[in-house]
Amino acid sequence: MDLKLEAIVIPVSDVDRAKKFYEEALGFRVDVDRRSGDNYRIVQLTPPGSECSIQIGTGITQVTPGTYQGTYLITSDIEATRAELVGRGVEVSEPYHFGPQGQTPGIDPERASYNSFMSFSDPDGNGWLIQEVKQRAPGR
Known part of the structure; x- marks a missing residue:
């Protein structure tokens, strides 16, 4: 069996602010930024050199922002x-x-x-x- 960790959900309160931080300050690549209505948005970003990504968004987790x-x-x-x-x-x-x-x-x-x-x-x-x-x- 071959399993790879693909993505980790990071809880954030402001998706645009978090996206800017991860993309501009940390240099993560934006792979996906999709919305479905007002209550769902997913942004997937990948660190340089990594095969595992993070996901931030609205409606993707109930975890309190800042707790990871x-x-x-x-x-x-x-x-x-x-x-x-x-x-x-x-x-x-x-x-x-x-x-x-x-x-x-x-x-x-x-x-x-x-x-x-x-x-x-x-x-x-x-x-x-x-x-x-x-x-x-x-x-x-």
Whole structure:
């Protein structure tokens, strides 16, 4: 069996504001923007380099906007990604990693995959993490 994660629904309060943020600030590609009457609209956006998309809209979820926390994006260069996002006006945290004392400021000194992170929120407060993965674990 071969299963792929295609899309994740992100709850938002203002579809146009969220679409602008994901498209312009984060550089996501708009795949779909469809309406059906006044109570249904779906916008599908895909992060650069990803096969999995997000969906935002009206009438697609009953989840409260701003309640999703910890959705991951992966990058191979956390410093370059942070610089680009800051240049686009995204309020992104400083990088941090996990060491013997727990969460520690700065990039992992060994630049080990899966150990450096930064975070940001969309306009509704949905929280995202960006994790640096330079080399995937075997079998991934």
